[in-house]
Amino acid sequence: MRLNAFLARAGITSRRKADELIKAGRVTVNGKNGQLNSNVDQNDQVALDGKAVGAQKLRYILINKPTGTVTTLKDPHGRKKIIDLVNISERVVPVGRLDWDTTGALLLTNDGELANQLMHPSFKVNKTYTATVQGELTEDKLNKLRRGVMLDDGPSAPAQVRALTSSKIEIIIHEGRNHLVKRMLGTVDLKVTALHRSIYEELDLTELRPGQWRDLTKKEILQLRMVK
Numbered sequence: 001m002r003l004n005a006f007l008a009r010a011g012i013t014s015r016r017k018a019d020e021l022i023k024a025g026r027v028t029v030n031g032k033n034g035q036l037n038s039n040v041d042q043n044d045q046v047a048l049d050g051k052a053v054g055a056q057k058l059r060y061i062l063i064n065k066p067t068g069t070v071t072t073l074k075d076p077h078g079r080k081k082i083i084d085l086v087n088i089s090e091r092v093v094p095v096g097r098l099d100w101d102t103t104g105a106l107l108l109t110n111d112g113e114l115a116n117q118l119m120h121p122s123f124k125v126n127k128t129y130t131a132t133v134q135g136e137l138t139e140d141k142l143n144k145l146r147r148g149v150m151l152d153d154g155p156s157a158p159a160q161v162r163a164l165t166s167s168k169i170e171i172i173i174h175e176g177r178n179h180l181v182k183r184m185l186g187t188v189d190l191k192v193t194a195l196h197r198s199i200y201e202e203l204d205l206t207e208l209r210p211g212q213w214r215d216l217t218k219k220e221i222l223q224l225r226m227v228k
């Protein structure tokens with residue numbers, strides 16, 4: 001792997017900042033100055049300012065995101081960050097975004113390759129949401145949502161949609177566009193008052209209260225790697 005990716009995975013810093021450390025001559029590989037295009041593996045001795053840097057264990061975490069938390073790593077408004085709820089030494093980051101007021105299943109990992117795969121539009125990760133809405137829920141509206149509705153950044157893909165009660169609908173999508181569910185429902189005059197992601201691919205929130213998290217099992221990680 002690239003030297004900057006190795007440093008990022010070791011929890012030192014981001015890839016971009018790692019490049020600055022490399023350019024500044026602070027990183028060595030097997031005793032020689034590291035280069036931006038250096039490739040390293042577990043057998044190489046990488047050091048920063050003379051101190052050995054070890055590869056980080058890969059972690060895959062499912063958290064039940066509470067409302068009022070941001071999924072970004074920095075927040076200019078000083079709001080609570082989801083990563084602050086996961087107190088571990090590895091540098092995990094959220095896979096995709098949920099809005100500040102959205103609750104539910106969120107994956108965090110330091111496996112950049114899997115994260116990129118899951119966020120790539122060509123991989124169809126199923127995300128199941130329950131939306132509490134204001135407005136009349138009609139079969140005609142549900143059908144429109146099922147077929148796909150026109151949004152300012154293009155049409156939404158066909159979705160599975162069903163009414164759970166007169167004010168709650170379940171919607172299963174695989175796209176990852178910003179505020180997608182709220183915008184889709186907005187086109188049929190449904191205002192979302194609460195949004196919860198109950199399932200991310202096969203991962204549900206059994207035994208996780210808001211704010212709680214757990215590591216994925218080996219089987220769950222393999223299943224995520226198989227998503228196409």
Ligand code: URA
Pocket residue numbers: 097098099100102178179180181182183195
């Ligand atoms: N769609 C939204 O509108 N918000 C989310 O947080 C996720 C999907």
